[in-house]
Amino acid sequence: MYIRATGNISPQRTFGHPAFLNEALEYKGNRLHCAEPDYRQVIDVKYIRRMSRIIKMGVAAALECLQEAVLVNPGAIITGTAYGCLEDTGIFIKKLVENNEEMLTPTAFIQSTHNTIGAQIALILSCNHYNNTFVHKGFSFETALLDAMLLLKENEAENVLIGAADEITDYSHDILSRFGLYKANLSSNLDLYNDHSKGTIAGEGASFFVLSNQSSQTDYAVLDAMTTFYKPQDTATIKEYIKEFLKANETTPEEIDLVIDGRSGDEKGDRVYKELSADIFFSNATQISYKHLCGEYPTATSFALWAAANILKHKSIPSVFLNQSDTGKHTRKILIYNHYLQVHHSLYLLSAC
Amino acid sequence: MNAPVYVAGVGVISAIGNNTAECLHALENGQAGIGEITYLNTIHRSAIPVAEVKLNNEELAAKAKLSTLLSRTALLSSVAATEALLNAAIPELSRWRTGFISANTAGGMDKSETFFPAFLSDRYKGKLRDIINHECGSVTELVADQLGIKNYITTISTACSSSANAIFFGARLIRHNMLDVVVAGGTDALAKFTLNGFNTLMILDHQYCKPFDENRKGLNLGEGAGYMVLISDRVAATLKANPYCRLSGYCNANDAYHQTASSPDGTGSMMAMQGALNKSGLLPSDIDYINLHGTGTQNNDQSEGTAIMNLFGPYYPKMSSTKSFTGHTLGACGGVEAVFSVLAIKHGIIYPTLRLDTPIKDFPFVAETIFQKNVAVNNVLTNSFGFGGNCTSLILSKK
Numbered sequence: 001m002y003i004r005a006t007g008n009i010s011p012q013r014t015f016g017h018p019a020f021l022n023e024a025l026e027y028k029g030n031r032l033h034c035a036e037p038d039y040r041q042v043i044d045v046k047y048i049r050r051m052s053r054i055i056k057m058g059v060a061a062a063l064e065c066l067q068e069a070v071l072v073n074p075g076a077i078i079t080g081t082a083y084g085c086l087e088d089t090g091i092f093i094k095k096l097v098e099n100n101e102e103m104l105t106p107t108a109f110i111q112s113t114h115n116t117i118g119a120q121i122a123l124i125l126s127c128n129h130y131n132n133t134f135v136h137k138g139f140s141f142e143t144a145l146l147d148a149m150l151l152l153k154e155n156e157a158e159n160v161l162i163g164a165a166d167e168i169t170d171y172s173h174d175i176l177s178r179f180g181l182y183k184a185n186l187s188s189n190l191d192l193y194n195d196h197s198k199g200t201i202a203g204e205g206a207s208f209f210v211l212s213n214q215s216s217q218t219d220y221a222v223l224d225a226m227t228t229f230y231k232p233q234d235t236a237t238i239k240e241y242i243k244e245f246l247k248a249n250e251t252t253p254e255e256i257d258l259v260i261d262g263r264s265g266d267e268k269g270d271r272v273y274k275e276l277s278a279d280i281f282f283s284n285a286t287q288i289s290y291k292h293l294c295g296e297y298p299t300a301t302s303f304a305l306w307a308a309a310n311i312l313k314h315k316s317i318p319s320v321f322l323n324q325s326d327t328g329k330h331t332r333k334i335l336i337y338n339h340y341l342q343v344h345h346s347l348y349l350l351s352a353c
Numbered sequence: 354m355n356a357p358v359y360v361a362g363v364g365v366i367s368a369i370g371n372n373t374a375e376c377l378h379a380l381e382n383g384q385a386g387i388g389e390i391t392y393l394n395t396i397h398r399s400a401i402p403v404a405e406v407k408l409n410n411e412e413l414a415a416k417a418k419l420s421t422l423l424s425r426t427a428l429l430s431s432v433a434a435t436e437a438l439l440n441a442a443i444p445e446l447s448r449w450r451t452g453f454i455s456a457n458t459a460g461g462m463d464k465s466e467t468f469f470p471a472f473l474s475d476r477y478k479g480k481l482r483d484i485i486n487h488e489c490g491s492v493t494e495l496v497a498d499q500l501g502i503k504n505y506i507t508t509i510s511t512a513c514s515s516s517a518n519a520i521f522f523g524a525r526l527i528r529h530n531m532l533d534v535v536v537a538g539g540t541d542a543l544a545k546f547t548l549n550g551f552n553t554l555m556i557l558d559h560q561y562c563k564p565f566d567e568n569r570k571g572l573n574l575g576e577g578a579g580y581m582v583l584i585s586d587r588v589a590a591t592l593k594a595n596p597y598c599r600l601s602g603y604c605n606a607n608d609a610y611h612q613t614a615s616s617p618d619g620t621g622s623m624m625a626m627q628g629a630l631n632k633s634g635l636l637p638s639d640i641d642y643i644n645l646h647g648t649g650t651q652n653n654d655q656s657e658g659t660a661i662m663n664l665f666g667p668y669y670p671k672m673s674s675t676k677s678f679t680g681h682t683l684g685a686c687g688g689v690e691a692v693f694s695v696l697a698i699k700h701g702i703i704y705p706t707l708r709l710d711t712p713i714k715d716f717p718f719v720a721e722t723i724f725q726k727n728v729a730v731n732n733v734l735t736n737s738f739g740f741g742g743n744c745t746s747l748i749l750s751k752k
Contacts, residue, residue: 083488084489089546092550093546094473096546096549101395110550110554113740114489115510115741118741123611127607128606128608129606130606131605132743133511134507134508135489136508137494139507147522153354175472230506
């Protein structure tokens with residue numbers, strides 16, 4: 001499967017295909033915010049007016065991706081979102097409570113539906129093809145991606161637009177903070193991995209891809225495989241899953257040049273990465289983490305996949321990822337291993353074209 | 354990639370019954386589950402009829418063997434999914450790779466509504482246990498964990514077509530040999546959020562809904578859950594009883610017309626039905642019964658009916674809307690109605706559309722109004738069309 005094009009809005013400067021992460025934007029505190037573009041560059045003004053932030057982010061990332069692919073009518077549109085359109089959900093529920101179920105207007109309700117992003121993309125493109133939305137926590141992006149990969153295998157589509165979007169709102173940040181998800185005293189996102197305490201930083205983003213079963217000669221990378229596992233018992237089990245995954249894809253650990261792990265700065269959650277790092281995270285491989293750039297959120301792996309695809313395309317690892325300087329080694333095979341709150345685990349294998 | 358996928362078990366809970374047998378009894382006896390709001394705490398109580406499951410949360414939790422503190426969406430899901438698995442009676446289930454693909458639109462919204470008044474007054478207030486399962490995916494995981502399913506779990510949310518897409522995705526996971534057994538369908542509980550949302554759209558009938566009637570005035574919201582157990586032929590070979598039928602066709606298309614309205618000619622509906630026929634290798638004339646999406650809104654029934662006219666005319670299969678019994682169960686309706694479609698094949702029955710007095714004048718066909726027995730029902734088409742233009746059709750086949 002070929003990653004033919006990408007479109008990304010994140011807390012870093014990623015929209016519009018600028019130089020690939022040549023500097024890291026720094027955030028104080030525990031909440032990152034997407035570096036949003038001027039949406040008029042890509043979305044018709046008449047649509048923008050009604051769209052909430054996540055819809056704009058999702059639609060803009062998707063349209064940018066299609067532009068790069070020079071594709072006007074993808075064979076399928078598949079979206080993953082864990083939380084859906086939180087801002088509109090919050091607006092409608094606030095009015096519902098404050099007005100005691102009276103004097104309500106439909107706009108926020110209509111746009112609170114989880115499939116709004118995928119539907120808006122279809123509407124703008126007049127795309128009648130397959131359209132699906134997955135909403136399963138830390139598997140939202142992965143199951144959307146699996147659906148895309150299966151459609152390509154079935155020859156139901158030649159090109160699939162697949163992506164994820166999740167937003168932080170004031171409400172969600174307050175609530176998730178009360179669950180203890182975020183660090184209380186972090187000076188900078190760039191210090192995330194040096195802060196050995198509980199919690200992480202809140203992230204958000206929208207990341208879309210065009211996947212194709214044919215090479216376009218200008219693809220970013222080949223997505224060889226992706227798999228997920230739910231609530232594994234212990235590190236030994238995870239190790240087995242990783243070994244099986246590589247074996248099933250006829251790859252030896254020595255062939256992996258780069259491991260992108262999902263470290264979030266949470267002491268407990270990061271333990272497994274450290275244990276694997278000391279064990280099977282491959283002597284030959286450079287190891288990097290990515291959540292200091294995009295923050296932690298259930299569909300953060302869509303940022304990791306975007307980063308991996310770009311590393312393979314640009315044939316270099318930007319210094320924003322590295323503690324040490326670029327080894328200068330040519331990266332040909334990447335393994336991404338991520339877990340979300342130790343429940344939803346995923347593995348991705350990518351190769352250079 | 355075209356290996357057969359069988360339906361081995363079904364489970365359903367809706368306003369007309371807490372299990373398959375009760376629902377079937379109500380369908381046969383013309384007993385609608387719509388009525389005055391009893392359990393949902395809303396100012397619309399006496400003004401807007403809905404189709405509630407006839408159990409309060411304590412009774413439902415006891416039946417589901419889950420905590421009363423959990424979302425009603427999860428409780429409904431547990432009851433129907435458990436029934437489906439028991440009904441399938443798969444010997445040595447643990448030896449198979451099993452998945453749970455569930456759909457919903459409301460997630461734990463009923464509990465979030467309890468959380469929000471306090472939270473809005475003070476962001477440090479509101480009990481966290483009421484918001485912890487707000488996400489759609491949480492509802493799925495509560496039930497997956499209870500059922501002990503962990504090989505593959507996901508949640509789909511495409512408005513009113515959600516659970517039809519869940520069934521369809523589950524079947525594909527079997528065809529790709531990723532899973533052997535999939536419990537697939539969906540659930541939704543009534544919530545003030547959805548009731549008020551639909552009310553602002555002015556598509557709720559303040560009387561009992563009249564799908565496919567010239568004088569229809571809108572839909573009645575309902576709640577419930579419906580699941581089927583899909584299996585591969587390897588699993589089918591181990592069953593003591595024959596499977597109910599096959600899931601022979603499916604298609605997902607997008608109307609791409611409007612966020613909340615269907616196109617007048619039913620472009621998306623037509624493509625979904627045609628695509629499902631193509632997938633199953635059947636002709637329109639092979640379909641014996643259509644379980645209509647049939648919400649009772651002006652827009653849906655006009656659009657769906659036009660697509661049927663264009664695809665099936667001049668010879669029409671029998672068709673009806675069981676939403677005239679269950680109300681519109683939103684994210685659950687594809688699951689609930691797929692179960693009814695399976696039962697139509699199994700028992701050779703056709704369901705009536707209740708309260709249909711004046712057929713829609715534009716259409717040369719009339720939906721069924723009488724319960725019929727001893728009908729040869731070999732192929733059933735079931736439609737689920739939703740907001741965002743998401744249209745999905747499934748075909749179930751006896752052979």
